[in-house]
Amino acid sequence: xxxHADHAVRRYFGIFAALLVLxxxxxxxxxxxxxxxxxxVALVIAVVKAxxxxxxxxxxxxxxxxxxxFALGGVFWLVILILLTAADFLAR
Amino acid sequence: MSVVSPAxxxxxxxxxxSVSFTIRSWLxxxxxxxxxxxxxxxxxxxxxxxxxxxxxMRVELMTPQADxxxxxxxxxxxxxxxxxxVWFFLIPSIPAVLGNFLIPLMIGARDLAxxxxxxxxxxxxxxxxxxxxxxxxxxxxxxxxxFYTPYSSTYSNSYVMLTATxxxxxxxxxxxxxxxxIVTIHTMRAPGLQWFxxxxxxxxxxxxxxxxxxxxxxxxxxxxxxxxxRLFGFGIYDPNKGGDPLLFQHLFxxxxxxxxxxxILPGMGVVSETIACFSRKAVFGYKVVAMSSLAIxxxxxxxxxxxxxxxxxxTYAGLVFSLLSFLVAIPSAIKTFNWTAxxxxxxxxxxxxxxxxxxxxxxxxxxxxxGLVLASLAVDVHVHDTYFVVAHFHYIMVGGMVxxxxxxxxxxxxxxxxxxxxxxxxxxxAILVFVGFNLTFFPQFLLGYLGMPRRYHTYPAEFQxxxxxxxxxxxxxGVGYLFPLTYLLWSLRYGPRAESNPWNATGLEWQTPSPPxxxxxxxxxxxxxxxxxxxxxx
Numbered sequence: 001x002x003x004h005a006d007h008a009v010r011r012y013f014g015i016f017a018a019l020l021v022l023x024x025x026x027x028x029x030x031x032x033x034x035x036x037x038x039x040x041v042a043l044v045i046a047v048v049k050a051x052x053x054x055x056x057x058x059x060x061x062x063x064x065x066x067x068x069x070f071a072l073g074g075v076f077w078l079v080i081l082i083l084l085t086a087a088d089f090l091a092r
Numbered sequence: 093m094s095v096v097s098p099a100x101x102x103x104x105x106x107x108x109x110s111v112s113f114t115i116r117s118w119l120x121x122x123x124x125x126x127x128x129x130x131x132x133x134x135x136x137x138x139x140x141x142x143x144x145x146x147x148x149m150r151v152e153l154m155t156p157q158a159d160x161x162x163x164x165x166x167x168x169x170x171x172x173x174x175x176x177x178v179w180f181f182l183i184p185s186i187p188a189v190l191g192n193f194l195i196p197l198m199i200g201a202r203d204l205a206x207x208x209x210x211x212x213x214x215x216x217x218x219x220x221x222x223x224x225x226x227x228x229x230x231x232x233x234x235x236x237x238x239f240y241t242p243y244s245s246t247y248s249n250s251y252v253m254l255t256a257t258x259x260x261x262x263x264x265x266x267x268x269x270x271x272x273x274i275v276t277i278h279t280m281r282a283p284g285l286q287w288f289x290x291x292x293x294x295x296x297x298x299x300x301x302x303x304x305x306x307x308x309x310x311x312x313x314x315x316x317x318x319x320x321x322r323l324f325g326f327g328i329y330d331p332n333k334g335g336d337p338l339l340f341q342h343l344f345x346x347x348x349x350x351x352x353x354x355x356i357l358p359g360m361g362v363v364s365e366t367i368a369c370f371s372r373k374a375v376f377g378y379k380v381v382a383m384s385s386l387a388i389x390x391x392x393x394x395x396x397x398x399x400x401x402x403x404x405x406x407t408y409a410g411l412v413f414s415l416l417s418f419l420v421a422i423p424s425a426i427k428t429f430n431w432t433a434x435x436x437x438x439x440x441x442x443x444x445x446x447x448x449x450x451x452x453x454x455x456x457x458x459x460x461x462x463g464l465v466l467a468s469l470a471v472d473v474h475v476h477d478t479y480f481v482v483a484h485f486h487y488i489m490v491g492g493m494v495x496x497x498x499x500x501x502x503x504x505x506x507x508x509x510x511x512x513x514x515x516x517x518x519x520x521x522a523i524l525v526f527v528g529f530n531l532t533f534f535p536q537f538l539l540g541y542l543g544m545p546r547r548y549h550t551y552p553a554e555f556q557x558x559x560x561x562x563x564x565x566x567x568x569x570g571v572g573y574l575f576p577l578t579y580l581l582w583s584l585r586y587g588p589r590a591e592s593n594p595w596n597a598t599g600l601e602w603q604t605p606s607p608p609x610x611x612x613x614x615x616x617x618x619x620x621x622x623x624x625x626x627x628x629x630x
Binding site: 073 | 278306310336338339342343346393394396397400404405406407408409412413
């Protein structure tokens, strides 16, 4: 049991470190002029960070399929929000 | 009124009401039934408060000129009315009171999946209500319940942030409740209770819970972004800082349009139960009615832009949202036709809950069809922001949801309290509510069509007759609401004791004593058939 718990703690700190690294990359990328690609890079990093948090910290990796389905449902609803708002913004 | 399968006589101390009588035992209870009653008391008080603001408005509108309140006060009155009625009455009404009380009983469970979370939801709700009431006492808000920017941001001159904080907090109680219901319905159904044996009330609350969980966070986001803009100067909604004022309307309505379905879907569930019981028939097309709840929950997320046809949204988006809005009418129509088909050749009795359910069908149909009028791009330009819109959504919210709520309260009152209400008085006030409601809001359709804008405290003299009719109707409606408040309280002491199944209804909640014991069932029930076995079961 102890070694199992140690393993879990190590994993959490590993993810925490990864998130900090990604944060540094986000800040660094903001100083590099990539034009429109700046926002794309920032969003891709943000998605990776959110996925890591959901997958490990929020235990999706060890959840039942129905819980994962519900989590994907949340992502799908976010797509609805962005897509239909874009239908207005991009067509103005 | 005979009992089909009388439950064993209940010794009084076994009921959830008589387990303990201390205030502490109520305030710290994790019993879903007691929490339902806590919600019932709280939202009734808030309903009276929101209703008082409506009375003030209707009194002001009796004459064309301003005579009771100034324009600034009037703005605060309709904002208070909207905020209180939407977030502190309609959203929690059927889910938090009847849903809390009934879902575990209907699925044969001892409680909800997370009883402590359930109690927490009530405390969070009360904290949100306290914040909002404090803001109102300090001077109120004048933005309307919609908090449109820039009224709520650049040009705000009232307690926007305090009120928004109250609503932000209350949102968490919605999420707690929705999450609790979803997990409970998934994991705690009695043996044999397959999905397609669930009562339609449970289906409708399942659909409602999905909306609560998916939409409410976006409300928190849209209000939170107002806070970021106001406190830290972020350019989110202010075009001078690179923001977009229409973004607020997109985010707000992404929550608030589905919120309309949060407010009406549970009412549809109540109507399905009462129509089946008082026509002695299974609901026609059960599976389709169940699925139409889910269809409404999903399609309801795709139509928010119909609130923005004249606010500068692109024509292309307007077309898309108009088309999608027409689509969402289909599952609602399916329900209405199926209730009507259920009545066909039914053995109908006009008990009070049935009167409310029949009223619901008629008024919801008017409210729904005028919604199609508003969803038509060109017509909306004429009637947008007029009393036509006010009449339309009150036909849904009051004619639909409040009628269903009152019908549900009457239907399950014997189960909740163990007492019967006086049937004669109850029928009389159901009719009073119906008449008063129509007299209040039908003239508003005409006023709107003639061009009277909403949210003004003065109007041209030619609109006075219709406004006086509306105010007269509102007073009848008010009396119609005070009657149930009075006789239901009276019945707690003087009403005849209720049997376990006074309506001869099917459904697990009727197979346990009235009022139910703390853990609902002495033995976990085993379900072997669908929810409405009226023709064969009686």
